Amino acid sequence: MFVLVVGVGRVGASVAKRALERGDTVSVLDRDALSHEQLEQGMSTTWEEAGGLFTVGAALESEALIAAGVERADVFVAATNGDNTNLVVAQIAKERFQVAKVIARVLDPARAEWYGQRGGIETICGTSRAIELVDTTIASAEAGS
Amino acid sequence: MYVVIAGGGKVGVNLARELLEKGYEVTLIEQRRDRYTVIEDELEHVVQYGDATEMWVLERAGVLRADLLVAVTGDDEDNILICQMAKEKYMCERIVARVNNPRNVEHFNLLGIRPAVSATNMILRLIEHEVPKIGLVHLLELTDDQIEIIEVEVIEGAPAANAAVADIPLPDGSLIISVLRPDGGFVPRADTVIGAGDEVLVVLAPGLEEQVAAVFNVPSPS
Numbered sequence A: 001m002f003v004l005v006v007g008v009g010r011v012g013a014s015v016a017k018r019a020l021e022r023g024d025t026v027s028v029l030d031r032d033a034l035s036h037e038q039l040e041q042g043m044s045t046t047w048e049e050a051g052g053l054f055t056v057g058a059a060l061e062s063e064a065l066i067a068a069g070v071e072r073a074d075v076f077v078a079a080t081n082g083d084n085t086n087l088v089v090a091q092i093a094k095e096r097f098q099v100a101k102v103i104a105r106v107l108d109p110a111r112a113e114w115y116g117q118r119g120g121i122e123t124i125c126g127t128s129r130a131i132e133l134v135d136t137t138i139a140s141a142e143a144g145s
Numbered sequence B: 001m002y003v004v005i006a007g008g009g010k011v012g013v014n015l016a017r018e019l020l021e022k023g024y025e026v027t028l029i030e031q032r033r034d035r036y037t038v039i040e041d042e043l044e045h046v047v048q049y050g051d052a053t054e055m056w057v058l059e060r061a062g063v064l065r066a067d068l069l070v071a072v073t074g075d076d077e078d079n080i081l082i083c084q085m086a087k088e089k090y091m092c093e094r095i096v097a098r099v100n101n102p103r104n105v106e107h108f109n110l111l112g113i114r115p116a117v118s119a120t121n122m123i124l125r126l127i128e129h130e131v132p133k134i135g136l137v138h139l140l141e142l143t144d145d146q147i148e149i150i151e152v153e154v155i156e157g158a159p160a161a162n163a164a165v166a167d168i169p170l171p172d173g174s175l176i177i178s179v180l181r182p183d184g185g186f187v188p189r190a191d192t193v194i195g196a197g198d199e200v201l202v203v204l205a206p207g208l209e210e211q212v213a214a215v216f217n218v219p220s221p222s
Helices: A010-021 A035-040 A062-067 A083-095 A109-118 A126-144 B010-021 B033-046 B055-060 B076-088 B102-110 B119-130 B209-217
Strands: A002-006 A025-030 A053-056 A075-078 A101-105 A122-124 B002-006 B025-030 B047-049 B068-071 B094-099 B116-118 B136-142 B147-153 B174-181 B184-186 B199-204
Touching (some): A010 A035, A025 A035, A053 A062, A062 A083, A075 A083, A083 A109, A083 B076, A109 A122, A109 B055, A109 B076, B002 B010, B002 B076, B010 B025, B025 B033, B033 B047, B055 B076, B076 B094, B094 B102, B119 B136, B199 B209
Parallel strands (some): A002 A025, A002 A075, A025 A053, A075 A101, B094 B116
Antiparallel strands (some): B174 B184
8 A cells, every 4th residue: 555644743653654564655745854853753764764755845735745656645644733734635635636545634623524524535633532532531530439 | 795704914904994895794804813903903893803714713703694705814725625614514605715825726726716816826917918929818717607818919920910800710619809909909890900910809718728829829830
């Protein structure tokens, strides 16, 4: 599988490394060349030595997406720190480049839900998960007291 | 008519002022606290504070009853999202989007956000119009209606040079609507003879530009 991850933050870097460990071909795109360091945290080799691909460029630039291999991607992960950037670039990957599986990380639960239901792209909302977990924990504390 | 404007920068505020003057009902949404304070001094209750890409902010602004939504923030992703939600989630009939980076025009088109207005591209068009010899200038594009108007200069030796309008081999779907000469423009008749140096306005269906240009500013193969 060819996995393209856009945005190398905590989520993007970890997802990229795990996919590489599973044997996928992994390409990452980030506008900041220094994000390379975050990617190599905890690795014994460099990202490239481990077989990873790295492209510096903006998510919304078609040339950068193409250089990062969007045209042969099986999975596309939009994990920049901007919800709106993720939702737009994910739709571009789906509509223009026909990537089979497109995932966007979205922090706002409302936008994540609506765009998830709209079809085409999948949205993953860490905020909703955190809310549920915290709420469940509080509820169980209340039940125990 | 009720208009919701997302983005209280120079464009948004001036639009709000003009529309209020015309008697429209307007709500302007601005997400930066300091900017909001400044424009709220002038526009008062017309301005609402918040991020227009948040659904509750759009709903509070009354997007559900808006006749028109205008997204003119300084961020193209935001403008795309605001318009997409207004159109598809809130069934707003008309939208207008601002394109900040002209390279993003293709993304607006891909995602069906129309009309998308790029100030840079509009100024470029004007420059092309002012600087002759570029050949072909797009004057108007009505994408939804599949109609364009272009301006093209006639060169010596082109099929149209020294030919009567009726004899010019234009492709189907195009029509000469005006001839511009230094002493003024006019609407030609079938027997008007077009000369080298004339500029002609042609209305045409999209995609015919090259064929049309070939008639006016490419020398005939000899």
